[in-house]
Amino acid sequence: MTALPASTNKKLGLVIDLDTCVGCHACVTACKGWNTQNYGAPLSDQDPYGDASGTFLNRIHSYQVEPDQGLAQTIHFPKSCLHCDDAPCVTVCPTGASYKREEDGIVLVNEDACMGCGLCAWACPYGAREVDEAAGIMKKCTLCVDRIYNENLPEEDRVPACVRTCPAGARHFGDLADPDSDVSRLVQARGGVDLMPEQETKPVNKYLPPREKDTLQAPEMSGEEDVLAPFLAPVAEEPKGFLGWLDRTLEKL
Amino acid sequence: MHPAPSVIIFSTLSGAGFGLLFFLGLDPDPPRGWVGFTFFAIAYALACGGLFSAFFHLKNKKNAWKSYSQWRTSWLSREAWAAVLALVVMGVFAAGLVFRDTHFAPLGWVGALLSLATVFTTSMIYAQLRAVPRWNQAATPAMFLAYALAGGALLSGRETWSGWLFLLAGAITLWHWWKGDRRFAEVGTTIRSATRLNSGVTLFEAPHTGDNYLTREMVFRIARKHAVKLRVIGLLAASLVPAILVLAPFDLGFAAKHALAGLALLIHLGGVFVTRWLFFAEAEHVVGLYYGAHLDRQAA
Ligand code: SF4
Ligand code: SF4
Ligand code: SF4
Secondary structure (H helix, E strand, O other): OOOOOOOOOOOEEEEEEOOOOOOOOHHHHHHHHHHHHOOOOOOOEEOOOOOOEEOOOEEEEEEEEOOOOOOOEEEEEEEEOOOOOOOHHHHOOOOOOEEEOOOOOOEEEOOOOOOOOOHHHHHOOOOOEEEOOOOOOEEEOOOOHHHHOOOOOOHHHOOOHHHHHOOOOOEEEEEOOOOOOHHHHHHHHHOOEOOOHHHOOOOOOEEEOOOOOOOOOOOOOOOOOOOOHHHHOOOOOOOOHHHHHHHHHHHHO | OOOOHHHHHHHHHHHHHHHHHHHHHHOOOOOOHHHHHHHHHHHHHHHHHHHHHHHOOOOOHHHHHHHHOOOOOOHHHHHHHHHHHHHHHHHHHHHHHHHHOOOOHHHHHHHHHHHHHHHHHHHHHHHOOOOOOOOOOOHHHHHHHHHHHHHHHHHOOOHHHHHHHHHHHHHHHHHHHHHHHHHHHHHOOOHHHHHOOOOOEEEEEOOOOOOOHHHHHHOOOOOHHHHHHHHHHHHHHHHHHHHHHHHOOOOOOHHHHHHHHHHHHHHHHHHHHHHHHHHHHOOOOHHHHHHOOOOOOOOO
């Protein structure tokens, strides 16, 4: 079972827009909520009001980028399982618990077979797998497999919890094997990229790089006066008239 | 990587145990009766003790038996097979020698091969991981095999053999360190390739205030200063000192020679323990880059 399928019929995955993600962590909370209340062992927390450690399938890092030109940027960087085509986490698994589905390419863990050795988490270059401390079994993003095909849910809810909840529209879900799907066209239009291509995992999930930011306040612009500047300049340094009187009176009190 | 004591003990002890089984299996005139029993008992205690401590590392032990199912793809599954087959074959071989005074040589050869295969499969669990560049090199299996053979040779009373094997293991360890210090840059994963963001990327905020499974398990950092000291201690104890003790041409009595060999063995195992600790503690997992670690190791 831990042999990878030669090819998958679909490649369901996420496209994450680093330009629009605002780092609100709403997707982290939605993910933890759904995956704690539904399929599989709940995602436990250890000492949540103290040292605060726990299992998460989706985490948001934030990076500071200082480009050669222009201003520094803060980029919020969501990271979850990329459902790789050549998933090293699957082939190392000794028990057959880890597998990649032929029908849609989703990488899953069969919790009834996992022995909690942790080797698959070592094999994943992205840190997308975590052993749950309470359950002792491997947890990872399921692409909300219990939502996307769930006919008990209204149609608009049949997407991963993180995608459904993202207030910025930074997360997109779809079939990346179909060149005409919305996600594939988005990747095409925005130059979507793979993370760590040199690790040769062939991730399905794609990341859209941040767009160029405007340069209105970039260092080379400062010093030049805007044409509107005279109208925007403060009219009086010291308050005069009624405000001035009020100010002086209050000062005396 | 987090240097878990159970895994380090496992690989040190079971390596020596399977090394001893290898030499017992190939021996043209292996020990029989009570002497044989003692040798095999030591080998099994080391090999099984090691396996047991690895078993305790599992977080869901009740499914351990399922690890026999994926030998086609998984080195960990192959290790489980090799270990059990080696122990069973050598068990039959030992029973013949101890209880029946019969030496069935071909069985010993098969058992010897399986014992080596066990050590090799253990090493491949680490060597296969591209995400841990320091392990992902040919010197990793070479080093595990050399230490197993060196320890096994001494345990089986082959002092001269063990002396040269100690030196060989030491040389391979140096090779592993030399290559290992370069592997991260060779693999080419950097914080830029990890995030695909442009020049000058630094971690601004981690995803969480506390630590997590990933940072505990995979983002272990050891001060470079200590690493150098420990490398010197490890190399001296695992290789040079025991080699000198067993190869030195003193004309000692039988008892003194055995005492010296015993001392060499203890120093050697201590040294292997130190180098194994370093093998884990120094290993950088590429996921550390996401947490702002190992930037000094990445390619420019
Ligand atoms: S991101 Fe990691 S866990 Fe997910 S499929 Fe790829 S290697 Fe496996
Ligand atoms: S932790 Fe579970 S899923 Fe991962 S390799 Fe071990 S048995 Fe397989
Ligand atoms: S919910 Fe959307 S905007 Fe918020 S952190 Fe997640 S991806 Fe970014």
